[in-house]
Amino acid sequence: MSRLAVVVFPGSNCEHDVVAALERVGIEASLVWHQQDSLGQVDGIVLPGGFAHGDYLRPGAIARFSPVMTAVAEMARQGGPVVGICNGFQVLTEAGLLEGALRPNAGRRFICRDVTCEVRSIDSPLTVDCERGERLVLPINHNEGNFTCDEKTTRRLFEREQVVLTYTDNPNGSVGDIAGICNEGRNVVGLMPHPERASDALLGSADGLSLLSSLASFLVGKRAGRPAAARSAS
Amino acid sequence: MRFAVTVEVTGLEGISDPEGQTIERVLPSLGFAGIEQVRVGKLVSFELAAAGEEEARRVAEELCHRLLANPVMEKASVRLAPVRENA
Incomplete structure (x- = not known):
């Protein structure tokens, strides 16, 4: 088991939901407390939702200096899923493990509702079992989900298929309707929607399971010695 | 020496500022005319010990770069003045 x-x-505040899903x-x-600087034998890392350090200054601005981030960066460097x-x-x-930044939503409102997303790349730890163009209903729950980067970076993210998920009806002003991206190595992926909150029909949608079971497949593939890059080339 | 440092963080040019736009929209109804380009930012102030003004500025700018502003969407400006040591 991975x-x-x-x-x-x-x-x-989403860590228990993520573990259950x-x-x-x-x-x-x-669960691993952010003060730990080593994680022992793990196959990958999830940073869950919430309001780390109260989102003071900017969401994530303080959390990035936590000791655990050294281990996160090392996992990212080694090609493990983050x-x-x-x-x-x-x-x-x-x-700096993913490009761009997340600004306050264009409408200045906290948004908490289901949105429809489209899978744009199946070459990421969260989408290996999906189909390109597949539509997923997933909840968003954020004040700063407005993905921003300069035009050159946006173009490059699309050209290199680092855009993993887009919104079909942009809720927050994100450039290129971007809901999730991956890094160049394709092992680090970030997304604003919450797959763990769409992991059972009772929750309104089980579409998040497509993303999470992809992660399970990715982990098995990785352990069998097939890194993501080799898989996409074959 | 101690320096009183004020850092202003604002959005990069060309990045929309919905908060500033909202304030600007309400101004005519309050009777304010001719106000444009309203931008909302953040102010961070602190005191800093340094050998001299040059060092204080260097440290403050490094702090802006590493923490106070995200260069993808923000810029920071630093103002500083020596703190008078009163007896």
Whole structure:
């Protein structure tokens, strides 16, 4: 069974939902306090949603200096899956592990509702089992989800298929309707929607399981010695 | 020496500022005319110990770069003045 670490910052609030949802797809996950600088033997890391350090200054601005981020950066460098959900996505951009930044929503409102997303790339730890163009209903729950980067970077993200998910009806002003991206190495992925909150029909949608079971497949593939890059080339 | 430092963080030119726009829209109804380009930012102030003004500025600018502003969307300006040591 694959083992993931789910990082808890002061102010994280989705960590237990993430652990429960990962268990549903056969991934064993354990909570790790942000002050830990080593994670032991884990196959990947999830940074869950919430309001790390109260979102003071900017979401993720303080969290990126937590000791655990050294281990996160090392996992990213080694090619292991690193997934940032909502606040976790914000932390990854602040840490420079993903490009761009997340600004306050264009309408100046906190948005908490279901949105429809389209899978734009299946070459990421969260989408290996999806189909390109697949539509997923997922909840968003954020004040700063307005993905921003300069035009050159936006163009490059689309050209290199680093845009993993887009909104079909842009709720927050994100450039290019971007809901989730990955890094150039394709092992670090961040998204504003919450797949763990769409992991059972009782929750209104089970579409998040497509993303989480992709993560399970990605982990198995990785352990069998097939890194993501090799898989996409074949 | 101690320096009183004020850092202003604002959005980069060309990045929309919905908060500033909202304030600007309400101004005519309050009777204010001719006010344009309203931008809302953040102010951070602190005191800093340094050997001299040059060092104080260097440290403050590094702090802006590493923490106070995100260069993807923000810019920071630093003002500083020596703190008078009163007896």
